[in-house]
Amino acid sequence: MGWVGDAVDSVKSLQIRQVISQVVSLGMIVTSALIIWKGLMCITGSESPVVVVLSGSMEPGFKRGDILFLHMSKDPIRAGEIVVFNVDGREIPIVHRVIKVHERQDTGEVDVLTKGDNNFGDDRLLYAQGQLWLQRHHIMGRAVGFLPYVGWVTIIMTEKPIIKYLLIGALGLLVITSKE
Amino acid sequence: MHSFVYRANALLTFAVMVLAFMCAMASLSDNLNSLSPSAQLQVLNVNWFQKSTQGNDEVSMTLNISANLQSLFTWNTKQVFAFLTAEYETPKNSLNQVSLWDGIIPSKEHAKFSIHTTNKYRFTDQGCNLLGKQYNLTLHWHVMPKTGKMFADKLVMTGFRLPEEYR
DSSP: OHHHHHHHHHHHHHHHHHHHHHHHHHHHHHHHHHHHHHHHHHHHTSSOSEEEOOSSTTTTTSOTTOEEEEEOOSSOOOTTOEEEEOOTTOOSOEEEEEEEEEEETTTOOEEEEEEOTTOSSOGGGTSOTTOOOBOGGGEEEEEEEEESSTTHHHHHHHHOHHHHHHHHHHHHHHHHHOOO | OOSHHHHHHHHHHHHHHHHHHHHHHHHHHGGGOOOOOEEEEEEEEEEEEEEOTTSOEEEEEEEEEEEEOGGGOOTTEEEEEEEEEEEEOOSSEEEEEEEEEEEEEOSGGGGEEEEEEEOSSOEEOSSSOOTTOEEEEEEEEEEEESSEEOEEEEEEEEEEEOOSSOO
């Protein structure tokens, strides 16, 4: 029975080291992804430097599933810019174009009205009850560039969470069973 | 080292990097384009000029917009979004920009156009400052690529003036 105990010991010690090193490398991957994300947030000055287009209200320019790169600077907001904003009470940000701007003389504060290119009417229906204009603090960033189709991954994972669990399970399985 | 998983991983990484490189090149190639757009704007008629129920001035006008934006199109252009704004200053607001019309130009063939239209969106002020107001009409265009960086520019035409009286 002694050799069973030896074998089990050696297997256990090997396994523990392997498991720890794999957990550490997984942690490194996750942390470096986080570092890149936070770094992007700093560079672009926006809370979410990349957004996925969720609706068809800006077609044919932006289709559902496209990714937009945002940038926020202190430059004043002008008509024609495509902005991403949050309405009080709604968590999903909206990506539409500015069609009206009224900027105050003294304070530089600005009233902004937006509209989706593919929508018939302006966004007053989307704003909070009684709200007629957006202010600067509602706006998270300006769209400066975009990549088509890449956002479908995020949309699929949000709308069918099963795929998310499947992917994470498969990744976990791969990490555990790989010999590296 | 030669298992299926390693090979699939290497292939996928390489494919993604090549795609990203191609997108970046496509976007950079847009900078090589030399731009020469031209446009004419005319206000044919001020249809009516009233105070709305909220007490703000509102104008309706008929416009003639003719433009040639063909030089903006490259092989990487998906569409050009053109819109016309009226810009003016009031005592309360240092800048007011009100979009009067916009249109989507899907291809180079459609980029040379001449449109006769009333303003698509209401020309409304925050207040009653529009009587006799001098304003600029600016044609903006926003070039949206198939992939990459978007860029926008404009053409400002000054010298327009609203009527001195309501009608």
